[in-house]
Amino acid sequence: MIRTAMNSKPAADREKHVPMRRCVGCMESKPKETLFRFVIEDDAIVPDPAAKRPGRGFYLDRSEDCFRKAVKRKTFQRLLKRNVSPEECEALLDRIRPLF
Numbered sequence: 001m002i003r004t005a006m007n008s009k010p011a012a013d014r015e016k017h018v019p020m021r022r023c024v025g026c027m028e029s030k031p032k033e034t035l036f037r038f039v040i041e042d043d044a045i046v047p048d049p050a051a052k053r054p055g056r057g058f059y060l061d062r063s064e065d066c067f068r069k070a071v072k073r074k075t076f077q078r079l080l081k082r083n084v085s086p087e088e089c090e091a092l093l094d095r096i097r098p099l100f
């Protein structure tokens with residue numbers, strides 16, 4: 001077995017791996033820790049700012065703009081598999097706005 005120099009990566013390539021997640025508002029991939037996590041729990045969307053809750057999660061930029069994009073795209077309806085009223089979306093936004 002002959003090891004060639006090509007098998008050893010230069011130090012610059014060995015950067016720390018940053019986990020990426022997609023924002024459900026703008027659909028851009030961002031480093032996970034810059035995004036805000038939610039989980040689906042008991043047929044509701046639960047903010048998970050510490051990203052510690054178990055269960056099915058999704059991610060959003062910490063921005064009202066992206067939240068509204070997600071609302072427009074009916075993301076929450078799809079995730080909850082039911083109708084989500086504009087009032088429910090506003091109530092959720094009111095809850096998470098101080099956490100952004």
Ligand SMILES: [Zn+2]
Pocket residue numbers: 023024025026027028060061066
């Ligand atoms: Zn976004």
